[in-house]
Amino acid sequence: MSLEDWPLFEVFIRKRNGLSHIHVGSVHAADAAMALDNARDLYTRRMEGVSLWVVPSGAITVSDPADKAALFEPAEDKVYRHPTAYAVPDEVKNL
Amino acid sequence: MSGPLLDYVLRLADTALILGQQNARWCGHAPVLEEDMAVSNIALDQIGQARLLLTLAGEVEGRGRDEDALAFHRDGPAFRNLLIVEQPNGDFAETIARNLLVDAYLLELYGALARSADARLAGIAAKAAKECAYHVRHSSGWAIRLGDGTAESRDRTQRALDGLWMWTGEMFTADAVDRAMVEAGIGPDPASLKPAWDKRVGAVLSEATLARPPDGWMQKGGKQGEHSEHLGYILTELQFLPRAYPGAAW
Numbered sequence: 267m268s269l270e271d272w273p274l275f276e277v278f279i280r281k282r283n284g285l286s287h288i289h290v291g292s293v294h295a296a297d298a299a300m301a302l303d304n305a306r307d308l309y310t311r312r313m314e315g316v317s318l319w320v321v322p323s324g325a326i327t328v329s330d331p332a333d334k335a336a337l338f339e340p341a342e343d344k345v346y347r348h349p350t351a352y353a354v355p356d357e358v359k360n361l
Numbered sequence: 362m363s364g365p366l367l368d369y370v371l372r373l374a375d376t377a378l379i380l381g382q383q384n385a386r387w388c389g390h391a392p393v394l395e396e397d398m399a400v401s402n403i404a405l406d407q408i409g410q411a412r413l414l415l416t417l418a419g420e421v422e423g424r425g426r427d428e429d430a431l432a433f434h435r436d437g438p439a440f441r442n443l444l445i446v447e448q449p450n451g452d453f454a455e456t457i458a459r460n461l462l463v464d465a466y467l468l469e470l471y472g473a474l475a476r477s478a479d480a481r482l483a484g485i486a487a488k489a490a491k492e493c494a495y496h497v498r499h500s501s502g503w504a505i506r507l508g509d510g511t512a513e514s515r516d517r518t519q520r521a522l523d524g525l526w527m528w529t530g531e532m533f534t535a536d537a538v539d540r541a542m543v544e545a546g547i548g549p550d551p552a553s554l555k556p557a558w559d560k561r562v563g564a565v566l567s568e569a570t571l572a573r574p575p576d577g578w579m580q581k582g583g584k585q586g587e588h589s590e591h592l593g594y595i596l597t598e599l600q601f602l603p604r605a606y607p608g609a610a611w
Binding site: 272293294295296299300303304307308311 | 393394395396398399402498499502506
């Protein structure tokens with residue numbers, strides 16, 4: 267396998283326990299184990315998180331930008347779906 | 362105690378400093394960008410260890426020399442690093458082979474030093490051991506990939522190992538300084554680190570389908586300040602700026 271053949275992996279980091287993993291970027295690597303190490307070296311140098319996921323980029327199915335109107339615009343006029351009527355306790359930081 | 366303890370701390374500090382300097386030379390030259398970052402990160406860990414250890418050496422010496430004075434204003438014969446870390450980086454396989462042999466040794470050494478009777482040394486070692494655990498993971502992973510890779514990568518890695526093996530004896534051979542440290546409960550008997558090192562390195566080499574070179578004649582002298590011709594060139598680069606521009610600051 268030449269270097270040009272190294273597949274791309276998407277990197278997700280959990281900032282701290284209780285939060286979900288967030289996409290932060292991508293790395294090249296020969297396999298998943300190397301992708302995890304490379305992600306550690308590229309994306310956690312400044313204490314960015316406590317957990318890492320790497321996912322082969324090819325495994326991600328992406329929505330077509332051309333479908334944006336059909337997929338997302340119908341939600342625009344449905345404000346009643348926002349839970350704005352609930353009182354959120356001060357202690358809840360990450361809702 | 363300051364005599365042997367100073368020597369002992371300088372051996373640790375200089376080994377970390379020269380190894381860090383050597384690994385840092387891959388910055389911008391590693392096979393891929395990701396690896397550039399990985400080796401540079403490792404170099405920064407090692408230079409960080411060297412800073413703490415050189416500061417401690419300055420305290421032990423008690424002549425007011427700080428980490429910079431010790432790193433930049435000593436000449437080759439005053440350095441106490443292991444000879445293996447001053448050998449040329451060579452190609453990527455040679456660097457990986459060198460790092461595997463040294464990382465596996467430092468992991469055991471810092472693990473033992475974390476229980477040192479000297480609390481300052483124990484604190485530095487506990488921090489360094491965590492970093493070394495990642496370093497050995499990096500070098501082991503690559504040794505396995507290169508050894509169990511293509512015919513050429515296997516061949517180059519095997520040649521690198523064969524060439525480096527004679528520099529490993531120094532890690533496990535005690536002299537008067539080591540014996541004084543054992544007696545004071547400060548450092549481990551170097552020979553006591555060998556079984557765990559053998560086991561770890563042996564397991565990596567076997568997974569990498571590489572042959573463990575035989576323990577033949579071994580080089581020595583770095584710990585006593587007798588160096589190979591390579592150290593001078595490394596120090597020339599490492600020490601140039603503060604010597605040419607005394608007091609230079611960012």
